Amino acid sequence: MTMKIVPLSGSIGAEIQGVNLAKLEDGAFAGIRQALLDHSVICFRDQNLTPDEQLAFAEQWGEIHLHPYLNGLPERPEIMEIVKEAGERNRFGDHWHTDQIFTPSPAMATMLYAREVPPVGGDTLFASLTHAYEALSDGMKAMACRLRTVNQYDKQAPRSRRMAEKISDQDKPADLATHPLVRIHPETGNRALYLNDMRTTRHFDGMTREESRPLIEYLLQHTTRPEFTCRLRWELGTLAIWDNRCLLHMALDDYPDHRRVMHRITVKSDPTIGIDQAEAAE
Amino acid sequence: MTLEAIPLSGAMGAEVRGADLHEVDDDTFAEIHNILLDHGMIFFRDQDITPAQQLALAKRWGEPHFHPYMPGLPDHPEIIEIVKNPEDTNTFGGNWHTDQMFTPTPSMGTMLYAKEVPAAGGDTMFGNLYLAYNNLSDGMKAAIAELKTFNLYDKKKGRSATMKGKLKEPEKPAEPAIHPLVRPHSETGKPVLYICYDRITRHIEGMTPEESRPLLDFLRTHASRPEFTCRLRWEVGTLAFWDNRCTQHMALNDYHGHRRVMHRITIRGERTL
Numbered sequence: 001m002t003m004k005i006v007p008l009s010g011s012i013g014a015e016i017q018g019v020n021l022a023k024l025e026d027g028a029f030a031g032i033r034q035a036l037l038d039h040s041v042i043c044f045r046d047q048n049l050t051p052d053e054q055l056a057f058a059e060q061w062g063e064i065h066l067h068p069y070l071n072g073l074p075e076r077p078e079i080m081e082i083v084k085e086a087g088e089r090n091r092f093g094d095h096w097h098t099d100q101i102f103t104p105s106p107a108m109a110t111m112l113y114a115r116e117v118p119p120v121g122g123d124t125l126f127a128s129l130t131h132a133y134e135a136l137s138d139g140m141k142a143m144a145c146r147l148r149t150v151n152q153y154d155k156q157a158p159r160s161r162r163m164a165e166k167i168s169d170q171d172k173p174a175d176l177a178t179h180p181l182v183r184i185h186p187e188t189g190n191r192a193l194y195l196n197d198m199r200t201t202r203h204f205d206g207m208t209r210e211e212s213r214p215l216i217e218y219l220l221q222h223t224t225r226p227e228f229t230c231r232l233r234w235e236l237g238t239l240a241i242w243d244n245r246c247l248l249h250m251a252l253d254d255y256p257d258h259r260r261v262m263h264r265i266t267v268k269s270d271p272t273i274g275i276d277q278a279e280a281a282e
Numbered sequence: 283m284t285l286e287a288i289p290l291s292g293a294m295g296a297e298v299r300g301a302d303l304h305e306v307d308d309d310t311f312a313e314i315h316n317i318l319l320d321h322g323m324i325f326f327r328d329q330d331i332t333p334a335q336q337l338a339l340a341k342r343w344g345e346p347h348f349h350p351y352m353p354g355l356p357d358h359p360e361i362i363e364i365v366k367n368p369e370d371t372n373t374f375g376g377n378w379h380t381d382q383m384f385t386p387t388p389s390m391g392t393m394l395y396a397k398e399v400p401a402a403g404g405d406t407m408f409g410n411l412y413l414a415y416n417n418l419s420d421g422m423k424a425a426i427a428e429l430k431t432f433n434l435y436d437k438k439k440g441r442s443a444t445m446k447g448k449l450k451e452p453e454k455p456a457e458p459a460i461h462p463l464v465r466p467h468s469e470t471g472k473p474v475l476y477i478c479y480d481r482i483t484r485h486i487e488g489m490t491p492e493e494s495r496p497l498l499d500f501l502r503t504h505a506s507r508p509e510f511t512c513r514l515r516w517e518v519g520t521l522a523f524w525d526n527r528c529t530q531h532m533a534l535n536d537y538h539g540h541r542r543v544m545h546r547i548t549i550r551g552e553r554t555l
């Protein structure tokens with residue numbers, strides 16, 4: 001069986017055909033890993049995986065990351081079940097973000113496996129932080145490279161009751177994590193913007209929220225320009241993995257009357273590297 | 283003669299009492315200038331001086347500046363007559379700005395002498411750009427420390443028919459000017475947030491207008507916070523002088539149907555870079 005890569009848009013995203021993730025052939029993983037670096041988000045259709053098989057595939061990417069504030073499946077804590085019931089609002093991930101920017105070593109990649117999907121709706125959008133950075137002027141790049149962001153998980157954000165119940169230590173304030181606004185991808189060496197919206201990226205280091213807001217909002221708006229995005233439509237058995245080091249994503253809440261169940265695993269990463277650290281290391 | 287300086291607000295501006303502006307000796311001028319440095323804008327009430335006397339006083343501060351795009355009075359070309367007639371709808375200087383920021387050597391200071399004023403309305407507001415800078419966070423100060431702005435005079439913007447008629451060579455493009463966004467005052471050495479409204483300060487040098495707008499809009503909104511301002515109500519005979527190196531100002535257009543005539547002299551400044 002030969003692997004075929006079909007791009008999802010002109011900027012990012014690819015569907016990988018001809019692969020059975022439950023029985024990955026020797027040497028196939030290197031090609032898949034390269035496809036992720038090339039396309040930032042990749043998906044596989046019609047996969048039929050047990051939780052153990054999903055976990056085994058995820059472990060090939062690196063060490064599994066446990067969410068600091070949300071509990072996983074009782075029998076498989078590495079897997080977080082994201083459920084939206086019919087009639088509920090999906091508030092989980094319904095805004096542009098990159099996963100776990102609120103930790104010092106955010107997730108390198110996130111894997112989502114569709115266990116139950118609505119007949120239509122519930123797509124995920126992705127936006128390239130690399131293309132967004134590259135499209136900035138030299139003046140803005142120079143300014144952005146010197147800034148750092150202060151990030152914090154918002155335990156009080158509106159969530160469905162089901163997801164709110166998964167939050168551990170509800171009343172303990174979340175830790176702060178600072179990151180370079182422009183981060184260097186440790187594998188490709190590309191520069192990318194790195195920020196979430198102001199629910200998580202609270203402000204620039206040393207600045208007030210009021211001062212930070214205009215630039216954070218501008219950069220997010222810039223990053224999510226349609227030309228830098230792709231849109232993934234889920235089917236039962238679709239497995240996608242995306243590179244959080246260079247992508248934002250958001251889940252669309254456009255299926256009010258239906259249930260959706262996804263199994264998520266996130267893969268750990270090294271601490272973020274900015275221009276300063278990269279230059280110091282040279 | 284001992285002068286008295288009566289602050290106009292907590293932020294800036296002072297009325298100077300006890301000065302005779304017909305003839306100002308060196309000691310008195312030194313005192314006036316110190317009050318200016320402390321308050322950013324000074325004014326004198328009930329003055330009755332000739333254009334020649336106004337010019338002589340202005341020259342104590344430096345060389346009068348000839349506006350590159352607006353001609354002056356026929357007999358005193360250094361004096362620009364700023365006129366708003368009852369039928370004019372636009373006001374000259376109706377946005378927050380600092381004078382002649384669109385030139386590489388913007389004006390050091392501006393003198394305005396009220397010849398005709400409406401019964402009410404037509405005040406000028408001033409903003410203290412030291413305070414604007416000082417009230418930024420350390421992070422923002424660091425982020426903007428090295429930035430420069432791109433400034434260009436807008437010959438096409440809305441003007442009253444009276445002022446539009448004065449515009450020299452309306453079709454010739456204006457020359458741009460680059461300034462530091464944080465400018466140290468040439469006498470006090472203190473840093474100033476040096477910025478003008480969006481028709482003059484177009485963008486940050488090296489950035490696109492779209493990228494620059496959020497930050498510049500924030501800084502402009504911040505710089506014009508009421509706590510940094512004062513408001514001067516003109517009477518006939520009020521003469522004011524302000525320091526363009528550390529203040530911004532705007533003329534209020536709230537006296538439609540009335541006439542207002544001011545005699546302006548601007549003093550040359552030095553290069554900012």
